Amino acid sequence: MTSELLHPDRLFPAEPAVRQITREIYQSIQALPIISPHGHTEARWFAENKPFETPSALFITPDHYVFRMLYSQGIPMETLGVPDKFGDAERNSRKIWHLFAKHYPGLFRGTPTQLWIDHALYEVFGVSKTLNAASADQIYDAISDQLNKPTFLPRALFERFGIEVLATTESAIDSLQHHKHLNQSDWKQRIITTFRPDSVTNPEHPDFLQDIHKLSELTGQDTHNWHQYLEALSIRRRFFAESGATATDHGFPTPFTTVLSQAQCQRFLTQSLEGTLSAEEAELFRGHMLVEMARMSLQDGLVMQLHAGSLRNHNSLIFDRFGLDKGCDIPLPVNFVEGLMPLLNEVGNNPEFTLIVFTLDESTYSRELAPLAGHYPAMKLGPPWWFHDNPEGMLRYRQQTTETAGFYNTVGFNDDTRAFLSIPARHDVARRMDSRFLATLVCEHRITLEAAMETAHDLTYRLPKEAYKF
Incomplete structure (x- = not known):
């Protein structure tokens, strides 16, 4: 089948010699x-293993990269099937798809979202035509016809995508019922959880009070008492680890x-x-809680991830109506050198502890993050994140961090996505961009082709497995 969508040399350099390498x-x-x-x-997808409902529910409604861009053109989010706090949203999946298809060719042109969606359309569903208003119905029907087939159930796609391990992210008070179901099932593919305690460690989180109460109920600890509050968090961390977690995640x-x-x-907790x-005291409380989480990681061995540099829920109108995680996060300037100094001076010299740092503030790559990761044994650099997990962002990341941190103080790539079908596409883009960066070094006679091949393998497979203790 000839595809209008995917060229085999996409994202490769234009210069022939570098392209060949x-x-x-x-x-x-x-x-x-x-x-x-x-x-x-969602672990639920794989635990229940039910067909994905519609093309719109698969490609549009859960993907804030998609509805964020459409909203920027004045398209109401509820018309895209995104429910508000009252559950109101457009229910006609075909109508949602038509609205998306109408804007897709121009609005997403040149964006990483186009790369991911075109990859999924062609590689997963065999669609060879460009999505637009004229082709919308044909493509919608082609996808719908396949969604109920056994080969397109979540577990079958997981295996088809060649996923060895997939980590989800759950709050500290989650029951992990779907992970428990998976762990007890005959399906032996590896899906694990990640401990995300923000709603009980960030006093400014909108669910802080109700989740602290739930934390107390789950652990039998008095979360008004500082020592019992810490013990409650430690209990939940053990529960997550026993369910398969190897890491925590903190989004401050x-x-x-x-x-x-x-x-x-104790005073700040009260x-x-x-x-x-x-607000100033809340920042102090969060800052101390990151140190407490690092101390606990030294005890229980969970890898610690920190996502910083994002001003979340910037659009108060959208937050008030639609809630958290609706694409309104904006990059924020941050200071890692001074910010992480107390934590790193306490635990950063211990190679038994691992802190993986992500940022939306690219200006810190060469000035702060690479020098820190290039020194402290405990610190590693996470890959480009959110607004920067795109071809240009990946190149900037390697260009700005490699000279100081090298390749081996990074942890390979992770997709950080809610859109399941985009996982193979995102990893493919990362592999292409790492290959491109390494090929340039080969052609400049800075490393050998053999070294480039070894590094590419490590970035793709070995480093993420080692960093996350798989």
């Missing part, structure tokens, strides 16, 4: 298993850390529960 490197890693150590797909606005006295901690904590 890129092709050789890429072909050596193209078929390696996918390691997906951080993301936001800044990487600020500090060490407070126990008296200060004020948090009373609703009298100031």
Whole structure:
């Protein structure tokens, strides 16, 4: 089948000699298993193994990369099937698909979203035509016809995609019932959880009070008491680890850390529960909690991830109506050098501890993050994230971090996605861009082709497995 969508040399350099080396490197890693150590797909999909409902529910409604861009053109989110807090949203899947298809050719042109969607349409569903208003119905029907087939059920697609391990992300109070079901099932593919405690460690989280109460119920600890509050978090971490988790994840606005006295901690905890904590005090509380989480990681061995540099829920109108995680996160300038200093001085020299840092503030790559990761044994650099997990962002990342941190203080790639079908596409883009970067080094006679092949394999497979203790 000839495709209008995917050229075999997409994203490769235009210069013939570099393109040829890129092709050789890429072909050596193209078929390696996918390691997906951080993301936001739902364990429920694989536990229930039911057909995905509609093309719109699969491609549009859960993907904030998609509806965020459409909203920027004045298209209401509810018309895309995104439910508000009252559950109101467009229900006609074909109508949603038509609206998306109408805007897809121009609005997403040149974006990574186009790469991911075109890849999924062609590689997963065999669609060879460009999605637009004229082809919308034909493509919708082609996808719909396949969704109920056994080969398109979530578990079958998981195996078809060549995923070796997939990590989801759940809050500290989640029951993990779907992970429990998977662990007890006859299906032996590896899907694990990740411990995300933000709603009980960030006093400014909208669910803080209700989730702290739930944390107390789940653990039998008095979460008004500082020592019992920490014990409650430790209990939940053990519960997640016993369910398969190898990592925690913390999404705070800044990487600020500090060490407070126990008296200060108790006072801030009490004020948090009373609703009298100031913004400055909330930052101090969060900063100390990152240190506490690092201390616990030294005890239980869970890898610690920190996502910083994102001002979340920037659009208060969207947040008030649709809630969390609706594409309104905006990159924020942050200071890793001073922010992480208390944490790194306490635990950063211990090679038994692993801190993987992500940022939306690209200006810190060469100035702060690469020098820090190039020194502290515990610190590793996460791959480009959110707005930067695109071809240009991946190149900038390698160009700005390799000279100081090298390749082996990074952890390969992770897709960090809610859109299941985009996982193979995202990993394919990362493999192509790493191959391109390495090929340039080969052609400049800075490394050998053999070294480039070895590095490409490590970035794709070995480093993420080692960093996340798989």
